[in-house]
Amino acid sequence: MMAATVIPHSPVPVREPILELEGIEKSFPGVRALADARLSIAPGEVVALVGENGAGKSTIVKILTGIYQPDAGSLRIDDQPVHLESTQDAWKQGIAAIHQETVAFDELSVAENIFLGHHPRRDGPWWRGGGLVDWAAMRSRARELLAQLEADIDPDTPLKALSVAQKHIVEIAKALSHEARILIMDEPTASLSQREIHDLYRIVAGLKRAGTGILFISHKFDEIFDLCDRYVVMRDGHYVSEGWIADVDSDQLVSMMVGRTLTQVFPRVDTVPGEEVLRVERLGNPTEFDDVSFALRRGEILGFYGLVGAGRSEVMKALFGITRPTRGKVLINGREVQIANPEQAAANRLVYVPEDRQVAGAVLGMSIKDNLTLPSLARLFPNGILDDAKERALTREYGLRLVVKAASWDQLLSELSGGNQQKVVIGKWLATRPDIIILDEPTKGIDIGSKAAVHAFMSELVQQGLAVILVSSELPEVMGMSDRILVMHEGRVRAEFDRSTMSAEAIVTAASGSH
Structure with a gap:
């Protein structure tokens, strides 16, 4: 991964902030979402906003983008107080956001998505076409913005033809089209491959050089330490602490986030697996996966690892009856079953927690x-x-x-x-x-405290005799929690490791197809 820019140790920002939040409060019926929240962002600075789910991060983002208005406190831009009554007000102030789930229109072109709501218009009187959309100018400007991001995307391409990573780039171009000085990135890498994450790092570095202030929200500590200059910690709606990333380590951040030390993120308890509860024999679907075979026992966590597009989720959806395999057998408790829909899967005590x-x-x-x-x-x-x-x-x-x-x-x-x-x-x-539960990316997009709670509960489940299939793109998670790991590449199982033989290097090698 790209290394973060070295930041000088200093108690104050090097530049005057573009944006400042002070004493922000926000309540909803029965819930106080924010109490005395505060943060600042300077030009060319990446600030990590960290905290557990429910800490108030999303509420801060909605206040900054004009979706919510605070009950108390102040928001200042360039040291001038502002009131954001709508998303349009935020755009006018140079604030734009890129969310984990992109909000876009698949049937429209890239250029139309970039300039949605503020299309370039022709000058002149209406009888000469004045006021109409200037399509040539829109395509030209979209091409300039994409080139600025070093993205090889045709502005006329329908958005639905792009990958998730390319759609994120379009969202960044949209933000730049509003001349955004402050860019909020909310879990931007949750659905990206490692190569696509590296491309995003490059884009963030370019935005920093251009003087854009970035508020970065991520539950992945490696990204925070690679990309961010400063951190602001929230807990239960309250401001806790802030400082330079270079002055803290992950354990210190976790302690500030959760108010305690998390000594064990992967609390795997050794169990003795019982009888076989699930057997899959040569399961296949010609467009998604083929020749997938494995067995699962009670009291066991079986991990599935692979890169994006390896076919892991497709296998799980077939087991749960969301899709239909064209070949192979599934046996539950020694009896062959035909699962045509999720209701039949649940009746056979097999359930699936989806990624999305x-x-x-x-x-x-x-x-x-x-x-x-x-x-x-x-x-x-x-x-x-x-x-x-x-x-x-x-x-x-x-x-x-x-x-x-x-x-x-x-x-x-x-x-x-x-x-x-x-x-x-x-x-x-x-x-x-259930007897069998499939957990597909169960901790995707959730904070480290919630991850530890989910992992602890998984250990409790296997102690009670449940059989667990864990599908995860996070190598530490799948290694920390699994008794065995199956590695998939291009729709096939390429390798199997047990706890005594698994290593990060061997697993990644198999996932890349080099094994």
Whole structure:
């Protein structure tokens, strides 16, 4: 990875800040999201905003982008007080954001997405075409912005034809089209490959040289230490600390974030695996994966590792009945099963927690309680009569076990942080009391404290005899939690390692196809 610029040790920013937040407070019904939050960003500086899910980071971003207005406190740009009543106000002040999930229009071209809402217009009276979109100017300017980012993307290309990484670059170009002086990057690398992450590092370095101030939000500490100059720590809506990245290590940051020392992020407890619960024999789909075979035992965590596009998630979706394999067999407890849909998978006590929790794993407009009990309704209420007390008891059991932070169990899932949403998605399937649970990137986009809680719960599950398949792109996670690891490359299993033989170098070599 690209090394961060060396930052001089100093108690104050080298330059006067572009942006300053002071004493910001924000409350919602039953929840105080921010209390005395503050931060500053100087030109050409990358500031890491760190904290657990629920620390207030997302609320700060929404205040900076005009989606929320603070209840108290001040926001200053160039030492002048400003009030941001809308996203358009934020754009006018030179503030733009790139989110983990890009908000764009796939059917429109790259140029149209970049200039959405502020298309270049022709000059002159209307009867000579004045006021109409100047398509030539828009394409030309889009080409200039993409060249500035060293991106080889045709402005006329439909957005749907681009990769996730290229869509992120288009979002950055969109921010530059607003002449953004302050760029907010919220988990920008969550869905990127290692090569694409390196390209993003290069772009960030270029933005720094151009004097853009960047607020960087990531749960990946290696990115924070590689890219950022300073840090600001939030906890439970409160400002905790700030300083130079060069003056701290990851343990110190974690301690500030969670208010305690996390001595064990991967609390794997050794267990003796029991009888075989799942066997997959030569499973294949001609367009996604082929000849995939493995076995899984009770009390075991089987890790699946591979680079983006290796076929890991596709195998899991086939096991859960989301897609249909064209060949191979699946045996559960020694009996061959035909799983045509997720309902049949759950009936066979096999469940799947998907990678994309917001689209495929949850109903954001429903409450925590309704999401947690949704897959269990037929078992809990066989006569179709809802028992509110029983439903709340089940919600309370798994909400507390997974330490879901919420004002109440009736709170909408959309109002929770990403980490707490993930806990609810995991909890709803655990509430069905499965024998086999597939966790696809279970800690993607969640903070280190929430990761430790999910990992501890995984260890608790295998101690109780559950069989776990862990799909993860994070090598420390898959090595720290798994009893065995299967490595996939281009749709095939290329290598298998147990705890006594696994090494980072060997796993990465196999994942790259060199094994």
